[in-house]
Amino acid sequence: MLPVPFLGSLSPSPALTGRLLMAGGTLLLGQWVCADVLHLPGGGLGLLAAGAGVWWLSRPAAQASFKAPTTLPAWVSQCRQVLDQFDQLETQLGVEALRAPREQQLEAVLNHSGPLALAVVASEGVELPPSAWFETALLGASSLSLSMAKPLSTAAESWGLPEVLKQQDALLFLLPLPLRASDFLRLDDIPVDQPAWLLVQGGLLDQQPGDGVDVGRRALMAQLPERWHDRLLLWDGSSQGLRPLLQPIHRLLRQPQRSLDNTRQRLLASLHRSWQGELEQLRRERFRALLQRSQWLVAGAVVASPLPSTDLVVVAVGNGLMLREMAQIWNCPWRAEVLQVAARHLGGAALAQGVVEWSGQALLGLAKLDGGSWLAAGALQALSAAYLTRVVGASMADWMAMNAGVAEPDLERLKQQAPLLVAKAAERERLDWSGFLQQARDWAQSGPSLRPG
Known part of the structure; x- marks a missing residue:
């Protein structure tokens, strides 16, 4: 990850100088390949846009700290927020509301x-x-x-x-x-x-x-x-x-009163964990609908993009919009910078693990078998971007589930966990590859208006 030099120092470090020279050489080489070898229009601008996307993924992580409830009133407030989340999700999903029995569970703890x-x-x-x-x-x-x-x-x-x-x-x-x-x-x-x-x-x-x-x-x-x-x-x-x-x-x-308060607080924490498990099932149902919509919005934006090399930026922006809605589903009142840092870690891990390359190769293989009847060449990048969105979204959902409620999101730990989270999400999504392809067929058949020309 490229470090940000201290502003008070006017002399860049040897490591930074080497990286800057490497980046400059890569940009010049990419410009020559795009413009003179591949004859792509706007190759230089596209390469700069891709470089901007890479920079967005590699910016230094912002630090965020959250404190779990440490008092009995704070735990009660946290549990009531979970009850409100149940009400919201159960209403959106059209399932039976169960607030009354959950309220009774809460009162039983408070009456201890x-x-x-x-x-x-x-x-x-x-x-x-x-x-x-x-x-x-x-x-x-x-x-x-x-x-x-x-x-x-x-x-x-x-x-x-x-x-x-x-x-x-x-x-x-x-x-x-x-x-x-x-x-x-x-x-x-x-x-x-x-x-x-x-x-x-x-x-x-x-x-x-x-x-x-x-x-x-x-x-x-x-x-x-x-x-x-x-x-x-x-x-x-x-x-x-x-x-x-x-x-x-x-x-x-x-100290009987202190001991009773500690027990109530411990039981509220346990009740909260139990509710989070139930709430997670509802969140996943809501999330799958959001993910399916977001991945095809990203695919449509990539198809409509005039420069193929801007796909990374489009995917980053599309995922950013999706993450805001995910934060609402998981009731994560975190700053936008925290979500961006998490998306960068997970997106970078997905790119490093070759999620885009794997999906592109799989789609190319399918195109050969299918004779190109539905998989147009221009849609290949769009479908790979949709699959990348799918994997990043699924791994982000896992991370939000781990940090939902009172847990403190640790971005440094996420940096270590990102490869494993992405690997597990990618493996799950590969198992549903046939479902993704069917959705891709439906999108390709219903979305010709998104394609240029």
């Missing part, structure tokens, strides 16, 4: 109140101590709702953590030894921001390979993710040993 709820849980085959032991150990703390959860099944189809446990204010997980696959998966499924601790009987560590509890503890910690290292509680198995061990839970109970 004390006392604080602590669940003690273990996997199948692990015996839970009597609940009275925990009640005695936590005596004197703020009011607490203690529940001894049913043993979690070790069957492969139910290795996730039940939703009812994710709604608890805190978790105490009795860990069996040796660890099983289901235990690792459930530990990964516990929300990172949910207060949770692991309780392990020290006597079980003596039974593990090694020389005593300390060696067994180090071996266990080597198996556990780092987030659990300071939340591992070694228990001697007696009722008296529980009270000093559960001091972290005591500290949590001393």
Whole structure:
């Protein structure tokens, strides 16, 4: 990517000088090839227009920063915005509106109140101590709702953590030894921001390979993710040993209102993620109609363009108009510069991966088989531009879906992700190549007025 030199420096760097000489030489060579070899009218102007398109794709990325909601009122506002998005898309698509049950889900989270709820849980085959032991150990703390959860099944189809446990204010997980696959998966499924601790009987560590509890503890910690290292509680198995061990839970109970607010905020974030999944299906339906319209608008503009080499600029402008509507569908209130930077990254990745060349070769091969009955030579560039729009639009939709709602769009990360996003989108669109060709036939037959002459 061509760097922008510092304005205070009048002496260009050697690397910049070399790139400028290379660019100048390429323009002069291109002018000679277009004008004297290929005898294309306006070759120089067309080459400059193409150079402008390349410059547009390679400008430095603008930085953008967004902050996810960090307070309870902000999360409530964010969820209500998603409800409005549902209303808008469901109305446009003519499907049944489901705002009432979603409002009930939101109110259920907001009505979450004390006392604080602590669940003690273990996997199948692990015996839970009597609940009275925990009640005695936590005596004197703020009011607490203690529940001894049913043993979690070790069957492969139910290795996730039940939703009812994710709604608890805190978790105490009795860990069996040796660890099983289901235990690792459930530990990964516990929300990172949910207060949770692991309780392990020290006597079980003596039974593990090694020389005593300390060696067994180090071996266990080597198996556990780092987030659990300071939340591992070694228990001697007696009722008296529980009270000093559960001091972290005591500290949590001393601030009940803060803990309840944190739980509401965590549950709102989870509800928002769930709604985003439902909303994404509606967005994709709306997006496909927009993409189909945009790709043929770009194709028509390319056909009507007097200079073939301006196609890159036309595609960039056409995609820019499409991205604005996509931002509305995905409820992304980002600046136009952010959308342009994202389009440049994805468009550049698509060109680097040869999307245009692949589609052009495929269309040429089809033209040979079809005898040129519908694929006119002048429409070849237009169809390649339409396919480029299709791939860039699909990859942009994937990126917007990843950054919709409260997620913070990271343009530097997009620069790294762009090749993979484009590759996946291109692969999906290739699977629907026959559908694209059928749409191309319909466009070619219904759009002769767009062609010059």
